[in-house]
């Protein structure tokens with residue numbers, strides 16, 4: 828009985844997860860090009876024009892979505908906090924993105940080959 832309940836709860840989470848994760852990878856790639864993200868971060872999202880610019884390719888989708896949302900909050904005037912990033916460049920870039928753009932771009936970025944790795 829317990830097992831059955833757990834299985835049912837698991838199935839429910841999977842169903843909810845797939846609705847929330849309905850990001851469109853191809854649309855994310857298109858948005859990355861449309862909003863000229865590639866002009867700084869590189870078409871592959873890892874060959875940036877300046878070495879100080881962060882590598883995005885292969886980063887976790889939830890991290891990228893969180894970062895873009897934090898820039899949007901910063902640009903909208905939210906006071907600095909752990910969930911707000913204030914950056915004149917990225918604030919202006921992120922402010923243009925819809926929530927769907929953020930989710931789609933994050934999904935696309937997470938699929939890319941990457942030099943990022945876990946340091947041991």
Ligand code: HEC
Pocket residue numbers: 859862863864865866867868880881882883891894895912914916917920921924932
């Ligand atoms: C004019 C150059 C430029 C453009 C255009 C640009 N970025 Fe950035 N991006 C930067 C810089 C510089 C940073 C680092 C900012 C900081 O210190 O927070 C950054 C940071 C980021 C981060 C945070 C990465 C991390 O590891 O925390 C994300 C995500 C990101 N950019 C995505 C995008 C997306 C998506 C677009 C297009 C909508 C875009 N960028 C357009 C220069 C740019």
